[in-house]
Amino acid sequence: MFMNKNKIFILVFALAILFPNSIVLAAKIEQLDKTPIAGDYVIGPGKNEIRLNPGEQIVKILTVTNRYGKEMEFKIEIEDFAGSNNVQEPLVLLGQEKGPYSLRDFLHPETVEFKLQHGDRISVPITIIIPKDSQPGGLYGSIIVSTKPVVKPNLIDASTSNGNITIVSRLASLFFVRVNGQVKEEGKISNFSVDKSFYTQPNIIFKTLFENSGNIYLNPYGLLKIENIIGSKVDEIKIDPYFVMPGSVRQKEFITKRSIMFGRYKATLQMNRGYENIVDERAVFFWVLPWKIVSMIILIVFFVVFISKTAFDWLKNNFEIKRKI
Structure with a gap:
């Protein structure tokens, strides 16, 4: 046994x-x-x-x-x-x-x-x-x-x-x-955009469209950087690898949610194609004008103009009275 x-x-x-x-x-x-x-x-x-x-x-x-x-x-x-x-x-x-x-x-x-x-x-x-x-x-x-x-x-x-x-x-x-063997790796970012040019809230939606024109799937990945009007970085989004099938396109959306944004911004996309370390770069511009901040600025401007006009009229009237005396 x-x-x-x-x-x-x-x-x-x-x-x-x-x-x-x-x-x-x-x-x-x-x-x-x-x-x-x-x-x-x-x-x-x-x-x-x-x-x-x-x-x-x-x-x-x-x-x-x-x-x-x-x-x-x-x-x-x-x-x-x-x-x-x-x-x-x-x-x-x-x-x-x-x-x-x-x-x-x-x-x-x-x-x-x-x-x-x-x-x-x-x-x-x-x-x-x-x-x-x-x-x-x-x-x-x-x-x-x-x-x-x-x-x-x-x-x-x-x-x-x-x-x-x-x-x-x-x-x-x-x-x-x-x-394994020789394949055709070919693809690129065919579009990078925001869904609108002006925002009233700092919730920005970015859209990327990757086109795979080769005969093998690709895994593109990259980085999305957002800068304000003076070139300071305000946000950064890491784009993890995602698959794109051969002979097809794939759209991805990325959202940035900041508590406060105001003014003109530049978003720069750096996307690695997923082969031979080739990087595509695209940029878009957009404005963020929150209605509360805009309303406050308008009120402040109106108040300053009103006070300035009132003070000017008062000074003008007093100056004319003194001249008559």
Whole structure:
């Protein structure tokens, strides 16, 4: 018996050395202490960036945590995603449709259906296998985690669907796989603007539009600096890296909220394209004229003018009276 155990151990050890990527990991469930009841579930990570050579494979772990306060059933689906030229929709999940840079056939979750008690967290291995004949470039797919449909009474229209409403929650973990080799990295800031030239409150909305004209996704990042009329820095916004899909555009908004701003300002955007350390620089100007401060200035000016005119008239009248005497 002891010899058999040793043989099994030696066999598993040898397989792990000879075929390190072929060992299948099982999904694991653990109970988390003091999990709050939030009426939802969370997955992680939300974004996975991976570099592989043709013919390589890797295993990533996807976690799902139940915070519904009760037992829930979940399922996993796989969908490709793509970018778009609609600034309101930078990413589109494609359902059963294959994307132009499809990854769906290369994503293999260890399990696709499971139950979780409240506070349970499952770790699901996701195996990514890149074919040997894959071309250099990007492949994009997502793991969609959804709940089993929850049926609730329809209080609006009891005649619809037998008086019931079906509610399904879906969350996605995005996979960006870059197959090593020569690719076309090309992109730039195509627009930088504010939503208006004059503000009455110091809540300024800046909009940037990044255009990716290459064949691989990019992660631009940068810095937004705001200076007053004499060139002193009044605010600075760090722009964390964000993805822009190939052949698409993406708009981002940034807001500065200062307690007091008055006068003319300059906003300078320095955006790194996410490759070869190329930085684009753009600038816009805007005015902040809070109505309370403007009203106060108008009242002060009016008061000064009134007092000055009154004093001038008084002095003029007194001077004329003395001349007559």
